Amino acid sequence: MEGRDVAAAIAWQADHAANNGAPCTARVVRAQLALLGGETETGRRVANWPGIPLEDALPLRLAGGFHHLVLTGADTRVSAVYRGDVTDQVEVDALIVDLTRRYDGALLPWLDGPPQTNEAGRSASIMAALLWLSPRLGPRFELNELGASAGVNTMMERYRYDLGGTAVGPQGSPMQIRPEWRGPAPVLAPVEITSIQGCDRAPVNLADPAQALRLKSYVWAEVTERMARIDAAIRLAIEHAPDLVQMDAGDWVDQRLAAPLEAGTTRVFYHSIVWQYLPPETRARITRAITSAGEAGQRLAWIMLETNRETFRHELTVRHWPGGGEPVRLGEAHAHGAWVAWHGAT
Numbered sequence: 001m002e003g004r005d006v007a008a009a010i011a012w013q014a015d016h017a018a019n020n021g022a023p024c025t026a027r028v029v030r031a032q033l034a035l036l037g038g039e040t041e042t043g044r045r046v047a048n049w050p051g052i053p054l055e056d057a058l059p060l061r062l063a064g065g066f067h068h069l070v071l072t073g074a075d076t077r078v079s080a081v082y083r084g085d086v087t088d089q090v091e092v093d094a095l096i097v098d099l100t101r102r103y104d105g106a107l108l109p110w111l112d113g114p115p116q117t118n119e120a121g122r123s124a125s126i127m128a129a130l131l132w133l134s135p136r137l138g139p140r141f142e143l144n145e146l147g148a149s150a151g152v153n154t155m156m157e158r159y160r161y162d163l164g165g166t167a168v169g170p171q172g173s174p175m176q177i178r179p180e181w182r183g184p185a186p187v188l189a190p191v192e193i194t195s196i197q198g199c200d201r202a203p204v205n206l207a208d209p210a211q212a213l214r215l216k217s218y219v220w221a222e223v224t225e226r227m228a229r230i231d232a233a234i235r236l237a238i239e240h241a242p243d244l245v246q247m248d249a250g251d252w253v254d255q256r257l258a259a260p261l262e263a264g265t266t267r268v269f270y271h272s273i274v275w276q277y278l279p280p281e282t283r284a285r286i287t288r289a290i291t292s293a294g295e296a297g298q299r300l301a302w303i304m305l306e307t308n309r310e311t312f313r314h315e316l317t318v319r320h321w322p323g324g325g326e327p328v329r330l331g332e333a334h335a336h337g338a339w340v341a342w343h344g345a346t
Contacts, residue, residue, distance in 0.1 A: 006046060007033055009053035013060065016312075020335065022220040024082045027089060028066055029059045031096035038097060040104045045111055055276050055309075057114050060218065065110035066099060068217035074106075075099060082221035114277050115218040116204060118149040120229045121337020122272040122305055123156040124179045125316045127191070128163050128342060129303045129330055133266070134189035137301065137320060140265040141193055144256050146249045146286070147274030148198025150206050150215050151242030152233040157193040164342065175232045180339035183331065187344075194265055197243040199252040206237035226336055249278060250285040257293045266320075270303040273314065273335065294321030305333060316340075 010032045018026035035043035042062070049058055069075045070082070077095060080086045086095070100107060130141060148154045160173040164181030166188050204211045212234050219226045245252065253269065261267050269290060275283060294300045301320040308315050316330045331342040 004049070004052060006049050006053050006058070007036060010059045012054065017220065021338065022223055024084055024222045025063060025220040027081055027087070027092045028078065028096060029063050030089060031093045032059055032062055034093040034097050035100055038100070040100045042100050042104050042107045042111070045108065057277075058111070060115045060117070061111050061113070062107065064115050064214075064218040065103075065107040066096065067219075067221055068110070068214065069099065069103060069106075070221070071213055071217055075103065079221075084222070113202070116149040116215055117218045117273065117336070118152040118204070118215060118230075118233075119219075119226065119272075119336045120152050120156075120159065120175055120233055121177060121179060121226070122333065123153045123159060124161055124163060124177050124337055125305045125331070125333045125340055126153065126156060126270050126272065126303055127159075127161050127168060128186045128340065129270075129301075129316060129318050130191045130268070131163075131166070131168070131186045131189050132330060132344070133268075133301055133318065133320060134191055135187075136323065137266045137299065138264055139190035139192050140262070141191065141301075142261065142265050142267045143193055143196040144253075144267065144269050145196075145198035146253070146269060146271040147277065148200045148203065148242070148244055150204035150211075150233070151198050151237065151244045152206075152230070153272065154196055154198035154242040154244060155233065155236055157196055158236055163340070174235060175229065177229075177337070179334070179337055181342065182339060183342040184344050186342060194262065195243075197245070199245050199247045199249060201246065201248060203244040203246050205241075206234045207241060220336075223336070248282070250282045250289070253286050253289050257289060257298065261299065266299045266301050268301045268303060270305075272305040273307065275304065275306045276309070290319075291325060294319075294325050297321075307335075 014026045014030035036047040070079045145154045159175040160169040162178040164185030166185045204215050206212045216230050304317045313332050314335050315332050317327045319325045319327050333340045
């Protein structure tokens with residue numbers, strides 16, 4: 001699925017959504033096939049996509065636009081699909097074609113950038129990795145998130161986690177994260193987050209209702225627990241905004257590596273479902289910078305929850321210095337944090 005076949009990418013994305021608890025969103029995604037031979041600007045742009053459709057998350061870009069029509073009240077007809085009241089694919093196709101004709105100009109800009117699926121559930125894997133790192137590097141961590149979007153996971157020090165029975169984080173948090181845990185629970189260890197910050201090329205301000213609504217548009221409508229998590233994140237961001245900067249990821253990594261680091265603290269870079277959206281030269285630059293700094297003696301860890309482009313499984317991998325910097329795969333996770341399969345490598 002690394003090719004440029006747009007129709008195959010749409011079909012794959014629809015199957016993927018259906019197999020991950022979102023059959024209603026899957027029907028909306030699959031209906032994009034009906035746009036490929038049409039006369040709308042949106043359909044033509046999708047059909048003639050110049051990049052790799054799945055790597056660019058093309059079908060999910062437009063899916064966000066259709067959900068946005070419902071959330072804003074501009075046109076709520078597709079809400080019947082999200083509720084499961086309309087399931088016939090031919091009927092869904094006709095509705096999506098009509099919506100695209102009516103709102104062609106409003107939908108077209110949704111293709112300009114990748115979906116910002118800023119999902120708090122993914123931070124369960126990051127916290128599990130910190131628990132694993134604590135006895136190896138010590139309990140104190142300075143956290144730095146790449147591709148932080150709205151900073152939902154740049155607030156993870158405020159979340160409460162139940163990781164297979166291992167509980168960590170403030171008990172009274174409005175963000176309670178309890179993924180289905182597969183495998184042994186991670187060993188409880190002290191985790192002290194001394195600071196946490198993130199970067200993004202186009203950070204989203206959750207205190208701005210319009211920006212927050214756009215972010216919610218990328219959430220699969222029928223997965224109500226995800227909608228509840230984004231609402232909790234919005235409340236927390238309004239109380240105290242996450243520390244975000246607008247910057248190129250490569251530039252930011254260089255800046256953070258040059259900053260002073262408290263004695264006994266490990267500098268952690270982390271990201272989730274971000275790597276595929278960075279240009280190859282930026283990925284290479286970040287890899288060289290972190291690896292070189294670790295080999296030069298900086299106390300570092302690199303936590304990645306990213307898609308294996310061969311298997312399309314979302315793998316949790318950690319590198320750390322001291323420790324040689326070799327990648328250790330700790331597990332796999334659902335793309336939106338519904339479950340974590342923990343290997344707990346020793």
